[in-house]
Amino acid sequence: MARWQPNATERLAVAALELFAERGYENTTVIDIAQRAGLTKSTFFRHFQDKREVLFGGGTMAGLVADAIAAAPATATPLDAVAHALDALGQQVFTQDRRAFVARRRAVIAATPELREREALKGLGLIASMAGALKRRGASDLTASVAAELGALAWEIAYQRWTAAADGDDFSRLARRAIDEVQAASSAVTG
Structure with missing residues (x-):
């Protein structure tokens, strides 16, 4: 995977929203969100404190x-x-x-x-x-x-x-x- 991915914040928000709608908030992990966005867990945490914050900008x-x-x-x-x-x-x-x-x-x-x-x-x-x-x-x-x-x-x-x-x-x-x-x-x- 490339070191830098464009639009990471937006990609993570879209991925989180899709997963929350499909599986429910409680059944979605940060790793799930990062993987759906094609990013790593550490990239997620560079942009957001936790999975709740991904929808709040x-x-x-x-x-x-x-x-x-x-x-x-x-x-x-x-x-x-x-x-x-x-x-x-x-x-x-x-x-x-x-x-x-x-x-x-x-x-x-x-x-x-x-x-x-x-x-x-x-x-x-x-x-x-x-x-x-x-x-x-x-x-x-x-x-x-x-x-x-x-x-x-x-x-x-x-x-x-x-x-x-x-x-x-x-x-x-x-x-x-x-x-x-x-x-x-x-x-x-x-x-």
């Missing part, structure tokens, strides 16, 4: 969201800055060519308690990242927390719709619609 999404919030126009409200971040996710993470992989990933996570727990922790990290970025823009602690929670709710709505959609609607459009719906629902609650 480190902190790249949280960093992308924080950077996009920072890059939002100075006049943007906190929720508009979060919407700007969701647009960035649609352009860089939730792209049309990744829809099938992400939908399959979501199904595998839904079927595995350990992965659902990890997904929930990732969601909390995303909220913390959004809130921190909003505070750095000058939002108060409470405003940043509320905008981050509303943004996370809009993200979850858009994510569910995007992974279930057969029509090809893009994530950014779904996220913008979800932000509008969350804002409208929030206004209806406060009357």
Whole structure:
């Protein structure tokens, strides 16, 4: 086997997802994943801490969201800055060519308690990242927390719709619609 293999991270993620779907998470080992990807166990551990992490991509999404919030126009409200971040996710993470992989990933996570727990922790990290970025823009602690929670709710709505959609609607459009719906629902609650 060659010393260096291109796209090792992606190959490992695809292999893991296939095996988790075929055999179940509990019945899949790191060695199984590495072999399916045509790589070694040591290559796996250069990219991931354990088999659970292969589906979670480190902190790249949280960093992308924080950077996009920072890059939002100075006049943007906190929720508009979060919407700007969701647009960035649609352009860089939730792209049309990744829809099938992400939908399959979501199904595998839904079927595995350990992965659902990890997904929930990732969601909390995303909220913390959004809130921190909003505070750095000058939002108060409470405003940043509320905008981050509303943004996370809009993200979850858009994510569910995007992974279930057969029509090809893009994530950014779904996220913008979800932000509008969350804002409208929030206004209806406060009357």
